[in-house]
Amino acid sequence: MLSKKEKAQLNIYSCEIRKATLKAICEAGGGHAGGAMSMVEALAVLYGKAMNVDPADPKKKDRDRFVLSKGHCGPSLYAALALKGFFPMDVLWTMNKGGTMLPSHVDRKKTPGIDFSTGSLGQGISMAVGSALGAAKTDQDYYTYCMLGDGECDEGQVWEALLFANQQKLDHLIVFVDYNKKQLDGPLESVCSLGNIGEKFKAFGWDVQKVAGDNVEAIYDAIQEAKKIQGKPSIIILDTIKGHGCKYAEGLTNCHHIVISQEVYEKEAARLDEEIAEYRKEEA
Numbered sequence: 001m002l003s004k005k006e007k008a009q010l011n012i013y014s015c016e017i018r019k020a021t022l023k024a025i026c027e028a029g030g031g032h033a034g035g036a037m038s039m040v041e042a043l044a045v046l047y048g049k050a051m052n053v054d055p056a057d058p059k060k061k062d063r064d065r066f067v068l069s070k071g072h073c074g075p076s077l078y079a080a081l082a083l084k085g086f087f088p089m090d091v092l093w094t095m096n097k098g099g100t101m102l103p104s105h106v107d108r109k110k111t112p113g114i115d116f117s118t119g120s121l122g123q124g125i126s127m128a129v130g131s132a133l134g135a136a137k138t139d140q141d142y143y144t145y146c147m148l149g150d151g152e153c154d155e156g157q158v159w160e161a162l163l164f165a166n167q168q169k170l171d172h173l174i175v176f177v178d179y180n181k182k183q184l185d186g187p188l189e190s191v192c193s194l195g196n197i198g199e200k201f202k203a204f205g206w207d208v209q210k211v212a213g214d215n216v217e218a219i220y221d222a223i224q225e226a227k228k229i230q231g232k233p234s235i236i237i238l239d240t241i242k243g244h245g246c247k248y249a250e251g252l253t254n255c256h257h258i259v260i261s262q263e264v265y266e267k268e269a270a271r272l273d274e275e276i277a278e279y280r281k282e283e284a
Contacts (some may be wrong), residue, residue, distance in 0.1 A: 002217050006049065008283035010216040013083065014044040015272045015279070018245045020079035020092055022268055026260040028096040031104075034255035036076035038180040038213065038240040039147055043080040045219045046145060055085035058112045064142050065131050067116045069124025070149035070178070071105040078102050078111070086113035122155030124148070125175065129165045132173035132233070143227070146175045151183025154192045159204065165233045166205030173233040174226045175206075178213070180242035184256050201235045213238030214245075247271070 002010070017040050025031035047053065051064040068077050075095065082092045087101070095102040101110045105119030116131075118124040128146035135142055152158065165173055177197065185191050194200070201208045207229045211218040219238070226234035242256075243249025248264045260268075 002049070002220055005283055007217050008279045010041075010044050010048050010220075011279045012276050012283065013048045013080075014041050014216065014245070015276045016083055017044060017076055017079045019269050019272050020083060020089070021076045022246060022260050022265050024075050024079060024092050024095045024102075025258075026262060026265040027093045030257060030259040031075050031096065032072045032257050033075070033246065033249050033260065034182065034242040034258070035070055035073040035149055035178060035180065037246050037249060038242050038244045039073065039176070039178045039238065040076050040080075040245060041214050041216050042147065042176050042178075042219055042238055043076055045216050045223070047080045047084050049220060050223050051145065052142065053084075053113070055081075055113070058086060062140065062142055065115045065128075065144045067124045067128040067131065067144065067146040068106050068114075068118055069128065069146055070121065070152050071118030071124060073147075073149070074102070074104065074106045077106065077114075081111070081113040084113070087111070121149065121152040122157035125158050125161040128173060128175065129161045129168075129170065132165065132170040133168055135172055136168065136170060141172070143172050143174060146173070148175060148177045149183070150177055150179045150181065150188055150194065150197070151191070153177065153194055153197070154183075162201065162204045162206065162233075169231045170233045171230050174223060175233065175235045177235060177237045178240055179210075179237050180213075180240040180244075182242040182254070182256070186254070198237055201237075205232055207232055207234045208237065209234070210237040210239060213240030245272075 094100040107117045108114045116127045131144040198208045209222045222236045249255040
């Protein structure tokens with residue numbers, strides 16, 4: 001359970017990630033805002049509290065691993081890493097520009113803190129399973145975390161990976177599903193319905209929890225519960241809103257990839273600053 005101060009700090013971190021994400025997209029002239037914004041609280045909990053990582057030694061052997069399977073949502077991950085100290089904040093404003101170390105889809109060869117290059121949907125979860133299997137086979141205790149998109153779950157490779165992970169009893173594998181109910185071509189229900197996604201995961205042998213995706217305490221507690229599970233991998237379904245935390249993006253029918261104007265950024269940043277000020281009071 002988080003203390004009141006820790007909860008406030010993670011909420012502040014979430015707001016700072018959102019601000020930095022929006023500025024980076026604004027500077028780039030456009031970007032994958034919707035799915036980047038909906039997973040912010042999970043990133044804040046992982047990099048602010050749950051994961052064993054060290055910006056001064058990003059390749060340390062016993063670090064926890066994170067796989068952004070929906071690799072196009074790099075903007076908020078880059079923001080989280082920059083705020084954590086993996087690279088200077090000024091680098092964040094070069095995202096998607098010529099010569100940048102922050103490409104549109106995450107690349108482990110370019111960016112400190114990125115362990116796996118992803119972007120082709122469905123493949124990241126297989127990498128995460130491989131990482132967890134490697135730890136199990138070599139008696140290492142690190143955890144592998146993975147972020148799946150709900151639309152990404154249309155990919156057959158996702159389900160192959162889930163089946164294999166259960167067979168191998170990979171209990172140091174914790175997967176999040178950003179269940180924002182929208183994908184590139186429209187609502188999940190009209191494109192390719194997942195039905196009762198939690199029951200599907202259970203049928204594949206996984207432990208399943210579902211929490212509010214904007215609640216840092218609920219996310220943290222779910223991770224702690226997942227770590228108690230032995231002999232099977234865990235999935236945490238994050239009930240989210242695409243574009244969450246950016247009122248402009250939330251109000252669009254499709255916010256998968258959008259332009260953030262300077263005017264929109266300034267308006268959203270001012271609102272986020274007000275939220276941060278309130279959380280500062282709780283932190284004191």
